[in-house]
Amino acid sequence: MIERLPTPWGLVRSGVAPDHPKIKTVAKVFEKIAADPNFRLFANVEIGNQLTVAQLQEKYDAVVIATGSALGKTLGIPGENLPGSMSAADFVPWYNAHPDFATINPPLDCETAVVIGAGNVAMDVARMLALEPSELDPTDTADHAIAALKTSSVRDVYISARRGPEHAAFTSPELRELPKLEHTNVVMNKADIDAAIVRAGDAPEKDVKSNLDAMLLIAESQKNEHERTMHFLFQHTPKEILGTDKVEGIVYSTPNGDVTIKCGLVVTAIGYQAADIDGVPYQNGKVVNIDGRVKENLYVVGWAKRGPSGVIGTNKSDAAAVVELMVSDLKTPKLAGDIAELLTIASVIDQMAWQKINEAEVAAGEPLGKPRKKAVLREELLRLGGH
Ligand code: NAP
DSSP states (O other): OEESSSSOOHHHHHTSOTTOGGGGGGHHHHHHHHTSTTOOOEESOOBTTTBOHHHHHHHSSOEEEOOOOOEEOOOOOTTTTSTTEEEHHHHHHHHTTOGGGTTOOOOOOSSEEEEEOSSHHHHHHHHHHHSOGGGGTTSOOOHHHHHHHHTOOOOEEEEEOSSOGGGOOOOHHHHHHGGGOSSEEEEOOHHHHHHHHHHHOSSOOHHHHHHHHHHHHHHHTOOOOSSEEEEEEOSOEEEEEEOSSSOOEEEEEETTEEEEEEOSEEEEOSOEEOOOOTTSOEETTEEOOBTTEEETTEEEOHHHHHOSOOOHHHHHHHHHHHHHHHHHHOOSOOOOOOGGGGOOOSOOBOHHHHHHHHHHHHHHHGGGTOSOOOOOSHHHHHHHTTO
């Protein structure tokens, strides 16, 4: 397994919201596989830089691209490039201690933040902005993010959907969690939900019904005693981000005309696309493939294969199907050398080195009641790994 960062686990480390520690327990499955003597990790190795896909294809029977979708989609509206407007593709790895996003410093000196999108990523971002920050103390949120959120002036977080509640991409377990937030009001307009229930008709799809039930519960049990509030807006299509040298507001078009919200931070969570790798064909933000087969002995799994949809379980079954395909394709195994011959860099993080990093982070977190205290900078990670 080759990884660009000094740490494995991909989105489990740098994507999953830190207040959802249960989802991260899938890492135990990764570590079980990593304990197999036939598994080897080569982290801190970048494809395209230190090694090419073509070189790997020559040396190995099968090469699998599992690089996900790292780039945030953009809205294409005026003002999107103003400071204070950013993608969830930058904001999420910032609070998750990804080394490349440690210094993005989202402006939190404003009362109001806006999150665009009605999916689970938008929900994660809005929750992180609207939680009482001390709730993050017992999590593995990056220290720099906890410190910034503790001094944040943000009290109102708007999460906006361009369509009605019946079309929202949130999943119902995430919605059902919202009324349980202990220090945050969650506001949904009951009239919006009632109208969506009417539009959805007598026999809505199971997921739509489950979502609308969960939203009705939120709309009927609103609190207003807390200092921080998450507001849901439906049928709000972003039109323009306002400001001269930084974000000052956002204009939406709605069925009732244009609406302006004053804000200092806009986070766009409207989906992702894959970042290119040399030697791999891409189209529409995905690797060109048929059922996971790209060309010759090159395969793809996960979001890079299907696009950025589906939860961890979706990707597990998807990967299993591609592995079956690989096994059935395999004819005579190659006897052609080893990746180690191709690597000239000294600072490869192997499984042993990663275990050192892992143990150091877990040990540093323990006295603080955290599952781990993440190291952020590459140099620090390499040092912990023994380099
Ligand atoms: P998503 O579920 O596809 O949601 C994207 C949202 O962005 C949709 O509401 C979409 O609205 C909206 N959107 C797209 N283009 C837009 C535009 N130009 N203007 C305004 N809105 C726009 O994507 P995601 O939130 O990035 O999540 C990706 C996958 O990861 C999903 O399968 C999600 O469930 C999963 N995930 C799961 C969890 C969890 O289980 N806790 C956490 C995070 C992510 P339209 O429908 O109108 O296009």
